[in-house]
Amino acid sequence: MFELKKMISALLMPLPAMLILGFIGLLILWFTRRKGLASCFIAFAFLGIFMVSFQPIATSLLRPLETENQPFVPSSTPVDYIMVLGSGHVIDKAMPITSELSRTALMRLSEGMRIYRLFPGSKLILSGYGGGSDISQARMMAKVALALGVNKSDILLLETARDTWEEAFQAASVVGDKNMVLVTSASHMTRALYEFNQAGLTPTPAPTNFLASNKIKQPWDRYAPKAKYLEQTERYWHETMGQIWQRIRDTAANVEKDKADEANKNADINPVEILSEDDSSTTL
Template identity: 40%
Template structure:
């Protein structure tokens, strides 16, 4: 119940829902009250921020500092485990396996498989509980890895954790203090590293799913608003809120 409430409140605080709610408030003020000036100001500012958050220069400027914390891992130090954190997913047995991994999940799994191929003998660990689907997040990702050639004997499924803090606790029971590769989205990795290190673990950061674009773009990609770049702003805001909450919790994330 608390987890669902946290997700619901966090979802409302994302740029698109929050700005749409402000626009709705502004329309109510304009149509049904005498507070015309307040309604106009709220509507204008909401529209402006929605526009700005949808533009590539703004969105990627917000996201880039978070994603640049850790560079792409290209090392070959021996490790026994490669941990791939769960993300968005659904499960439809009639789809291609990879189609069941939504948004950030597929890049995490493919980067995990790349690291698996570079580290012969390692085990792949997938995390993530079952939501509204018949299959857990971890098992869905494991089946995608298996479809890409990873033997089932080299796959470990941890399907109890519902968030990153619980993922760190479950991995600690499995791996202990030995070094391992931690694969998750580049924007999620700084917060994930803090959770795992708070458990006394020794994660090696291996970012995936970098989104903030630094290479040249066509002018229309830079000046036209886009749902894709709005999602980049959303990721930056989501991780900022998550980091603030993590710091507010303080000692509660540390090993007892």
Template identity: 40%
Template sequence: MLFMLKKYLGGLMLPLPFLLLVMALALALLWWSRWQRTAKGLLTVSWLALFLLSLQPVADGLLKPIESAYPTWRGEEKVDYVVVLGGGYTWNPQWAPSSNLINNSLPRVTEGVRLWHANPGAKLVFTGAPAVTNPVSTAEAGARVAESLGVPRSDIITLDTPRDTEDEAAAVAKAIGQQPFLLVTSASHLPRAMRFFQHQGLKPIPAPANQMAVESPLNPWEKALPSPLWLMHSDRVGYETLGRIWQWLKGASGDPGEQ
């Protein structure tokens, strides 16, 4: 019950749902109250915030400091395990396997497969419980996509009970113990994930995937026009900020170097 409440309330606090709620309140005040000035102020501020968060310089300016905490893994230390954290997914057997991995999940899995190739003999570990109405777990969806990319099932381990990052850290601790491993997740999620895993006394080696904040050249209109793509980048900032607050409240948000 607490898990579902956290998901619903957290979802409403993300930029788009939150600003739409503010706009709805402003419209209600505008049409059915005498608070005209307040309504106009709320509508103006919420529209301006939505506009700014949909611009590339603003969205990626907010996202880059979170994503740049750890560099891409380039083979500095060989490991026996590559752990890929679960993300958004569905499962439709009629689709191409990779089409079932939504948003952040596919880059995590493909980076995990790359790192598996770079560490001969390593096991590829996928984590994540089933969605509420889906018989296939997040971990199993990732495993099936990895298999479709040439990873033998004998080299894959699925941990399909964890529902969030804290659960994933506990499950990995039970599965592989204290030995070092590559921890693959979205670059924006990695700082928070590292804290959870180190809080368990584990030795994760950061391996970011799914970097989104653009630093390379873009066409001028891509920077000047609002886009749902850039709003999604702002959404990641909001999601991770809320996650860090929740992590702090649970007492697992110390410095990444602390155990």
């Protein structure tokens, strides 16, 4: 189920979806005489690629999501744990260790370490599975953290969590009722908080890796299609699909729970009542 979810979400990303539409248009053009329909598919694909990589559109989609939670500001409230959610890495000995983390993971870890240094005695929880690699995301982040001066005794690893739901429930068994700060990308924070609340935790959000800015003034940067704006649209769509999946999953879980409750209710019968007079004398 996890792999299927990832495959479907990858195909539904803006760029693959537009390329699929364009390819369908080419197939119609090559193998049928419906040139008008083919032109519509191809034109829609080109227009779609332009729109999803156009700054005014991409930023207007992502920025509201990124600004739902404010950046972390230190207060007098003690912090026991800082949890940093993983986000990809590679294993390449030709690179410095900091380059083996994805940009997103490095941004998250940097923010987590900043908060860690503000609260002496706190501990870093690093999460993320291997994703086909021999070394988990959590362990790779730990290597970078150690290289940057974090004490080994202050690092806890959750190496088997594959998604935010698993990260949240594994964290709950570690954190308990202690105070925790949650570090993840700004676009991902709202969905992550929902999962952690479902797991019984109320972490303080510390969003990072902000991508969308409405302060871009240069027209050649603002109005030219760029890959970085395509990334913003992808982040928005990824989180939108994630929230849709959350609702589907929770609805299905509630339906199953209602069925189980109804079955338990119907089965709530005194065992004596289902014994006949003949059965009552049976030796057990």
